Amino acid sequence: xxxxxxxxxxxxxxxxxxxxxxxxxxxxxxxxxxxxxxxxxxxxxxxxxxxxxxxxxxxxxxxxxxxxxxxxxxxxxxxxxxxxxxxxxxxx
Numbered sequence: 709x710x711x712x713x714x715x716x717x718x719x720x721x722x723x724x725x726x727x728x729x730x731x732x733x734x735x736x737x738x739x740x741x742x743x744x745x746x747x748x749x750x751x752x753x754x755x756x757x758x759x760x761x762x763x764x765x766x767x768x769x770x771x772x773x774x775x776x777x778x779x780x781x782x783x784x785x786x787x788x789x790x791x792x793x794x795x796x797x798x799x800x
Contacts, residue, residue, distance in 0.1 A: 714735075717731050717735075718731070738751070739752075741782070743774065743775070745767070745774065745775070746762075746771075746775050748760055748775065748778060748779060748782070750779075750782045750783070750784070759784050759786060759788075760787075761788045761789075762775050762776065762787065762788065762789040762790070764789045764791050764792030764796060765790075765792070765793065768796070769795060769796040769799035769800065772789060772792065772796055772800070773799075773800070776789070
């Protein structure tokens with residue numbers, strides 16, 4: 709599966725297309741996405757009750773934008789950035 713979709717995966721298991729073991733492996737790996745400058749946890753909101761938060765102090769405006777765009781495209785509609793430098797605030 710190119711884009712991780714739980715419903716599609718469960719339907720594939722029910723149809724016998726995907727094994728339970730393969731589905732478990734996909735679930736285990738799916739919440740994390742490595743984008744080079746950060747490792748994003750797309751299921752943090754499900755487990756913790758609060759979605760992924762971006763620590764901005766050590767990141768450039770471009771890096772913050774990439775992280776936020778990646779989170780947004782993965783379905784996170786509320787994104788908190790902490791300790792963002794003034795130069796990044798001005799760019800955003």
